[in-house]
Amino acid sequence: MAKGEETRQFIIEKAAPIFNTKGIAATSMSDIMEATKLSKGSMYVHFENKEVLACAAVDHNMKVLGNKLHSELAKSKTAKAELFAYIDFFSNPVHPPVIGGCPLLNFGTEADDTNPIVKEKVNSGIKYNQQLLGSIIKKGIEKGEFKPDWNAEDFATVMFAMMEGGHLISRMSGNNEKMQVITKTLKNLIEENTI
Known part of the structure; x- marks a missing residue:
């Protein structure tokens, strides 16, 4: 990696x-300069403005989250274990796997009416997660783990929405009590559809 690319990545x-x-709007270039110990000139050599840097930060946060998630899912031997691993991975929003919490929820809430580029990035992340969950369920149906009439897409949508909602509730309340209710409910629904 060239020196300029290393600095950009840093x-x-x-x-x-x-x-x-902090969110995109509340983060200033001064905040970034303080964290990096780089001058304003150095910052603008690599990023023409805060919006360009913010988009790169959104991508980075989602990539880090995705890599950690896939590492956890890869340990699972069955589709049911994968679904449980997905639930467990996101089950502690007070101490999330990515600093600051779920980037889909954080950036999505901020960008839905203000930043169409970030909104599209988040929307792609949401679709990806729902497709991932749906594909795990379909794999489980094909392998005879799950009931053949289980609607993979519908459950993937419900599961994703419940996990994101639980994340919001937990972050706002400062505890994981409601997320524990959600994870238990989701695992029970998965058990009900397990053969």
């Missing part, structure tokens, strides 16, 4: 948790 890695914690 800036993204330092900026990503700040944007995910």
Whole structure:
């Protein structure tokens, strides 16, 4: 990696948790300069403005989250275990796998009416997660783990929405009590559809 690319990546890695914690609007280039110890001129050599850096930070946060998630899912031997691993991975929003919490929820809430580029990135992430869950269920149906009439797409939508809602409730309340209710409910629904 060339020196310029290394510096650019360094800036993204330092900026990503700040944007995910404070939000795009509340994060200033001064915040990033303080975290990186780089001058304003150095920052603008690599990113023409805050919006370009914010988009790179969104991508980075989602990539980090996705890599951690896939690492956990890869340990599972069955489709049911994969679904449970997905649930467990997101079951502690008070201490999330990515600094600042779920980037889909954080950036999606902020960008839905204000930033069409970030909105599309988040929408793609949402679709990806729903397709991932749906494909795990379909794989389980094909292998005879799950009931053949289980609607994979519908459950994937419900599961994703419940997990994101639980994340919001937990972050706002400062505890995981409601997320525990959601994870238990989802696991029971999966058990009901297990052969």
